[in-house]
Amino acid sequence: MDMEVTAWMSLHHAMNAEDDRRPFSKVTLRRIARFARPHRRRLAAFLGFSVVMAVVAVATPVLAGRVVDAIVDGKATATVVGLAVVIAGLALAEGGLGLANRWLSARIGEGLILDLRTAVFDHVQRMPVAFFTRTRTGALVSRLNNDVIGAQRAFSDTLSGVVSNLVTLLLTLAVMIGISWQITLLALVLLPVFVLPARRMGTRLARLQREAAAHDAAMSTQMTERFSAPGATLVKLFGRPDRESAEFAARARRVRDIGVRAAMVQHVFITALTVVSALALALVYGLGGFLSLRGQLDAGAVVSLALLLTRLYAPLTALASARVEVMSALVSFERVFEVLDLTPLVAERPAPRTVPDGPVAVEFEHVRFAYPSADKVSLASLEEVAGLDTRGGEEVLHDVSFRAEPGQMVALVGSSGAGKSTIAQLLPRLYDTDEGTVRLGGEDVRDLSFASIRETLGMVTQDGHLFHESIRANLLLARPEATEDELWDVLRRARLDALIRSLPDGLDTIVGERGYRLSGGERQRLTIARLLLARPAW
Ligand SMILES: Nc1ncnc2c1ncn2[C@@H]1O[C@H](COP(=O)(O)OP(=O)(O)OP(=O)(O)O)[C@@H](O)[C@H]1O
Ligand SMILES: [Mg+2]
Incomplete structure (x- = not known):
């Protein structure tokens, strides 16, 4: 050679x-x-x-x-x-x-x-x-x-x-x-x-x-x-x-x-x-x-x-x-x-049932729910962090029970971050409850096939685009020279200051891909804060 x-x-x-x-x-x-x-x-x-x-x-x-x-x-x-x-x-x-x-x-x-x-x-x-x-x-x-x-x-x-x-x-x-x-x-x-x-x-x-x-x-x-x-x-x-x-x-x-x-x-x-x-x-x-x-x-x-x-x-x-x-x-x-090796937290039963035909009732029965901790659902290497958070989220839903009949129009009203979107996410089993039961047409959603749930449910989500960066970086996009005081001022006007102050990393919290780790309203309010930052006169 x-x-x-x-x-x-x-x-x-x-x-x-x-x-x-x-x-x-x-x-x-x-x-x-x-x-x-x-x-x-x-x-x-x-x-x-x-x-x-x-x-x-x-x-x-x-x-x-x-x-x-x-x-x-x-x-x-x-x-x-x-x-x-x-x-x-x-x-x-x-x-x-x-x-x-x-x-x-x-x-x-x-x-x-x-x-x-x-x-x-x-x-x-x-x-x-x-x-x-x-x-x-x-x-x-x-x-x-x-x-x-x-x-x-x-x-x-x-x-x-x-x-x-x-x-x-x-x-x-x-x-x-x-x-x-x-x-x-x-x-x-x-x-x-x-x-x-x-x-x-x-x-x-x-x-x-x-x-x-x-x-x-x-x-x-x-x-x-x-x-x-x-x-x-x-x-x-x-x-x-x-x-x-x-x-x-x-x-x-x-x-x-x-x-x-x-x-x-x-x-x-x-x-x-x-x-x-x-x-x-x-x-x-x-x-x-x-x-x-x-x-x-x-x-x-x-x-x-x-x-x-x-x-x-x-x-x-x-x-x-x-x-x-x-x-x-x-x-x-x-x-x-x-x-x-990651076991999906939400999985279909071996022999799942189907949602009964026709309009069905939605029923929550003593539902309790907290968002799962990071170590249960993901991998440190995929989050690009050194170690995964083992802290579970705080309980978001405390003993929620209600029933929505077929044909009935129901509105959930509550302050932002109260858990309305979370309730909606439990229906298609994006998450499973920690306690209590969610029923669709009288059937526990955990017994139903994903395909049949998909056929029965229609869902529109809130949206607002954020870059996968810190809250600060997302705000500064509008005005890179903004001071810390100005940031907190717009956050206060968007009613976000208390939440962000409560986060362990505050302004440096990474919002996640498209901001999907904040509630919809929080996300929208962050986009409002960004707007306020870009237009100080408003
Ligand atoms: N994927 C998630 N991981 C961890 N915590 C979350 C997640 N999504 C939402 N939360 C938290 O759970 C709580 C309830 O959020 P949820 O989205 O249900 O609020 P909401 O009632 O829909 O509020 P809004 O009116 O602002 O949409 C909030 O404190 C939020 O920060
Ligand atoms: Mg919401």
């Missing part, structure tokens, strides 16, 4: 190797095995082919040495031609096997992506509304994309890489030692010079790329939030397009700088490795030539050793980072399983 390719490969491996040294449970490994089971035949074929390819790869340099020996010894032309034909045959076989193996690994890898992706999508879709009010869509989508792909890497790249590299390495070493143990030892002396910078540079590159990825994510969040119809309207009415552009440009510039830096780091690395491998090759030629002149080694053996050496470094450097690479692939698996 070409030295440059070797260098790229080791760099690639080191870059993908995130330093995660968590131990992994048997349970995780067993679950991975379960996902791999449908692909076991292809996996076995793939591993078998990998071993055969490794053998072929070692055979060619040995045969090349034989050719040189045959020339030096003045053997018959037929011998040389015969050897050349065998080498050609092996090259063809290697190409064919390579094609087959690529197909197998792609088929296994992509098949695994398909299995994991559909499983995660299906599961997430069944999560209750509470889950979506807390998780960041971007984080969830990335779980579906990046981690699923990271997990399949464990199979198609890492697993096969480890097996075939190990076989290649052992075979190559054995053959080299068989030819000349002195030269083999000498060639290995330079190895640390090759492997250590590879890992150092890889770590640096990985850090740069992670930073670039974070900026990319921030840019796409900015774009998706600002480029939605309500977001764009907001920017036009209150926002500062120039500020938005400047913020975006600053991130984009940083990505450019990182790109330039990464390219240079890569090039320095490649140059260093090319030099090191050339030195190792020179050592083989020097010592090999010396021994050959003294009659202790055949000329062909020197050629074989030189060719084998170029095939030794690739598996060695790959294996050097294999452990961490396997670990990071396993992390991806765990992150996928973490989502699959």
Whole structure:
């Protein structure tokens, strides 16, 4: 294999190797095995082919040495031609096997992506509304994309890489030692010079790329939030397009700088490795030539050793980072399983009933309800917070009982935040009651199928767009230079000051995607406060 390719490969491996040294449970490994089971035949074929390819790869340099020996010894032309034909045959076989193996690994890898992706999508879709009010869509989508792909890497790249590299390495070493143990030892002396910078540079590159990825994510969040119809309207009415552009440009510039830096780091690395491998090759030629002149080694053996050496470094450097690479692939698996393991708080019964036909009565019977705590409904990594709140919400509904007959028009009247929308949400089972029963046509909604509830209920919700930022940031959008006093003044006029003062983080409370963690009225009043801030004269 070409030295440059070797260098790229080791760099690639080191870059993908995130330093995660968590131990992994048997349970995780067993679950991975379960996902791999449908692909076991292809996996076995793939591993078998990998071993055969490794053998072929070692055979060619040995045969090349034989050719040189045959020339030096003045053997018959037929011998040389015969050897050349065998080498050609092996090259063809290697190409064919390579094609087959690529197909197998792609088929296994992509098949695994398909299995994991559909499983995660299906599961997430069944999560209750509470889950979506807390998780960041971007984080969830990335779980579906990046981690699923990271997990399949464990199979198609890492697993096969480890097996075939190990076989290649052992075979190559054995053959080299068989030819000349002195030269083999000498060639290995330079190895640390090759492997250590590879890992150092890889770590640096990985850090740069992670930073670039974070900026990319921030840019796409900015774009998706600002480029939605309500977001764009907001920017036009209150926002500062120039500020938005400047913020975006600053991130984009940083990505450019990182790109330039990464390219240079890569090039320095490649140059260093090319030099090191050339030195190792020179050592083989020097010592090999010396021994050959003294009659202790055949000329062909020197050629074989030189060719084998170029095939030794690739598996060695790959294996050097294999452990961490396997670990990071396993992390991806765990992150996928973490989502699959979330049990939906609201689930359909095994044999659900249907709502009776015709107009039905709505009935609440001694209903008590508090919004569930974060740790019950979501994942810290999806909320993009370090740890989840374990505090449950305060009880919102205290022993609510009422009955609305078919055809009756009923209005719920109460102060904002009293729990009117919450009552409405209990009907379609966006949440379940803590105590008491909600009935639709005399049936407990928990016994009904989701489909039948959907067919029976119609619901219009309050809305008001807020960016997924702090209350302060949402207000300042209207007037970035507003003082703290002005903020509290508009909050007071919007009757929001008491609520925001009572929040643990006050003005810095993150309102959640589209503000869905405030009551509808609170949300609307926040948009009113924003308006008041933009128009101080009102
Ligand atoms: N997803 C949620 N998670 C946690 N608490 C919530 C959530 N949604 C609402 N709350 C809280 O529950 C209480 C009741 O909210 P609800 O939306 O039912 O009020 P409401 O009566 O509809 O008020 P409004 O008239 O303002 O719409 C409020 O104190 C609110 O802050
Ligand atoms: Mg409401």
